[in-house]
Amino acid sequence: MSELRCDECPALLDDCAAGTLPDDARRALEAHVASCERCARLVHDYLVLPALVRRATDVQMPYEIELRLRRLLAGTRRREP
């Protein structure tokens, strides 16, 4: 892959944030970011920020909610086809 241009970085970072960037494109992105201060700052928006927000909102369904849901579902009779 040839050298990346700055204006190509946002789209790649977008894919990288979602984990859908192929390895060779990721290596090209890393190489560009290592030598470009402007795009290095973008990494914050696309990667560091989402990781922070993901971690701060990482909850699991409380057990009592699942139990209540199961009871509700068991009491519901779907219309038979």
Next chain:
Amino acid sequence: MTLAGPTTESATSDEALADDARRGARNAFVVLVARYRDRIYRLAFRMSRNASDAEEIAQDTFLHAHRAIGSFHGESRFGTWLYRIAVNEALMRQRSARRRPLESIDVLMPRFADVGATGGDQAESADELVDAKRVIRRVREALDELDADHRAALVLRDLEELSAEDAADILGISAEALRQRAHRARMKMRVMLADILADRA
């Protein structure tokens, strides 16, 4: 993550289970609930930032899906279909209901501390715990400041890590509009959380 659910070679696919549920097999739907409960609850929590709302949204999502399973014929993946129901439940509630206040963050602490800055070190210092609480509160306040459409784009794209196409499909907008909304939401979040992000540079 993907919407395809945790699968091994031998695991029954979501779509096969949905098909069984559609034919009246109650256990099949229970298995789907077990597969998706945490993802749907987390999505609901991120869309509402409030545990009480998240409980109701998650519960209504599964009840709605159970009633409507007869109309699921596998045009999309089951996960996409279920996410769409959950997002609509969350957006509907936001438009109609009074907003509940942000509540105590203590419910979140154990998991955040588990994967905190110390990389899961058991001996979390009091200072680090206070800092983690502060960060969680600030993040939730920042999410709260976004309008519902921007928050939905950010949640699906960056937090649930769906592809732009799947996220756009769920919200009923183009992939390009989805990217723009997520981008704008990130920029707003970055400004609101600038000091915290600077600490982590």
